[in-house]
Amino acid sequence: MGRCNKCGQEVPMANDATVIEAIAFDTPVLILFSVSRHFLPVEGCEGSPSRAQYIEGQPRDIRGYPYEADQESMWRHALAEAQRLYGVNSS
Numbered sequence: 001m002g003r004c005n006k007c008g009q010e011v012p013m014a015n016d017a018t019v020i021e022a023i024a025f026d027t028p029v030l031i032l033f034s035v036s037r038h039f040l041p042v043e044g045c046e047g048s049p050s051r052a053q054y055i056e057g058q059p060r061d062i063r064g065y066p067y068e069a070d071q072e073s074m075w076r077h078a079l080a081e082a083q084r085l086y087g088v089n090s091s
Contacts (some may be wrong), residue, residue, distance in 0.1 A: 001016075001036070002016070002018075002036030003024055003036060004036055004038050004045055005021050005035040005037050005044055006034065006037055006038070006046070006047075007038070007042075007044050007045035008041065009038075009044060009045060010081065011036040012086065013036065013082065013085075013086040013090055014083045014085075014086040014087055015038055015039050015040055015042070015047075015082075016036050016037070016038070016039060016082070017036075017039040017048040018023055018030060018031055018034040018035070018036055018037065018039065018048070019031060019082050019086070020051070020075070020079055020082045021034075021051070021078070023024055023069040023077075023078040023082055024074050024077075024078035024082050029031045034058060037049055037081050039052060039079065039082075040052050040055065040058065040079075041058075049061040049062075049063065049065070049070050050063070050065035051075060053065070053067055054067075054071055054072045054074075054075035054076060055076060055079060056074065056076070
């Protein structure tokens with residue numbers, strides 16, 4: 001578990017954008033060279049809106065990152081796999 005590069009709070013592995021992206025793109029080495037960031041928003045942190053926009057119930061990113069429907073299942077699967085591997089509330 002690392003600290004979020006946006007808010008400084010600790011990031012559980014099940015909500016770490018780096019871990020979830022590594023799962024999504026099947027690139028585990030990514031975890032070694034990236035910094036932690038919340039994937040889904042938490043109190044005091046917006047998380048990663050460009051990635052989270054693919055998760056049901058999350059708003060679309062309005063900062064200029066387009067929503068690409070063909071990526072939806074990839075991000076949803078990766079989040080579910082991270083939560084399965086590390087537990088929804090795991091550290």
